[in-house]
Amino acid sequence: MAQQTKERRRLSSFGPLQLADHLGVPHWWWLDRARRLGLVDGPDRADGRWSADAAERIHERLAELRPKVGELPDLGASRAADVLAERLGVEVSPSTVRELARIGQLPMVGEYKERPLYCGLALESLAEREDAAAVLGRAERNGRLMVADEAAEYLRIRLSDFRHLKRAGVVAPVDWGHSPFRSRRRAPDVPLYRARDLDAVAEHPNVDLEAVRATPAGRRSPLVALPTTSGEAR
Numbered sequence: 001m002a003q004q005t006k007e008r009r010r011l012s013s014f015g016p017l018q019l020a021d022h023l024g025v026p027h028w029w030w031l032d033r034a035r036r037l038g039l040v041d042g043p044d045r046a047d048g049r050w051s052a053d054a055a056e057r058i059h060e061r062l063a064e065l066r067p068k069v070g071e072l073p074d075l076g077a078s079r080a081a082d083v084l085a086e087r088l089g090v091e092v093s094p095s096t097v098r099e100l101a102r103i104g105q106l107p108m109v110g111e112y113k114e115r116p117l118y119c120g121l122a123l124e125s126l127a128e129r130e131d132a133a134a135v136l137g138r139a140e141r142n143g144r145l146m147v148a149d150e151a152a153e154y155l156r157i158r159l160s161d162f163r164h165l166k167r168a169g170v171v172a173p174v175d176w177g178h179s180p181f182r183s184r185r186r187a188p189d190v191p192l193y194r195a196r197d198l199d200a201v202a203e204h205p206n207v208d209l210e211a212v213r214a215t216p217a218g219r220r221s222p223l224v225a226l227p228t229t230s231g232e233a234r
Contacts, residue, residue, distance in 0.1 A: 013049040022055055028073040039065055072120030074109050080118050087127040092136060099143025105135060142196035145175060151193040157212050161221045169229035170204055171197060
């Protein structure tokens with residue numbers, strides 16, 4: 001009997017999903033994280049499967065692997081925002097999560113249904129940082145997204161002035177939203193501008209915002225003189 005058990009064990013093997021189930025870990029834990037981080041060896045059989053012995057070796061290391069792999073899967077912006085809000089006790093918007101990704105605080109590691117997925121392990125680390133609330137506050141402020149007329153109001157200039165900034169490539173959208181007059185099944189068509197990029201307009205060498213703001217209604221904008229860029233965003 002012992003010999004038969006030993007032989008069955010020698011012949012048994014596991015594919016990726018079977019091995020995750022055998023180890024008692026979520027599929028994402030094994031497929032998307034432990035292997036991506038290079039924490040475990042690949043298949044040891046010629047047919048691309050793991051032997052029972054290899055599975056046992058991995059099982060013996062689970063306690064060591066768990067903190068390295070983390071407890072959160074990779075998440076979309078909305079779910080990541082919910083996790084941060086729950087752990088830190090503050091309101092967090094999906095746009096703040098996207099800003100965290102822009103500034104390198106929350107890496108994008110993949111896509112699901114053409115939407116970005118953000119690293120769950122980095123999300124855990126961020127939530128545990130002492131300065132997490134301050135980081136989120138800056139990301140929320142700098143990552144605020146505005147449509148063109150809101151952006152013009154933010155800069156305290158006319159919408160026509162803002163269009164000159166866009167034409168000259170001084171400002172450019174970082175994302176796109178859905179118009180309330182179009183079906184959400186269609187691609188986003190409304191350009192969205194980031195607050196931090198709008199703040200940087202004041203530092204542009206060819207833009208004098210105070211002069212623009214001082215131009216009376218009906219008078220030609222000083223921004224007319226800005227050259228048109230070949231890559232002007234729509």
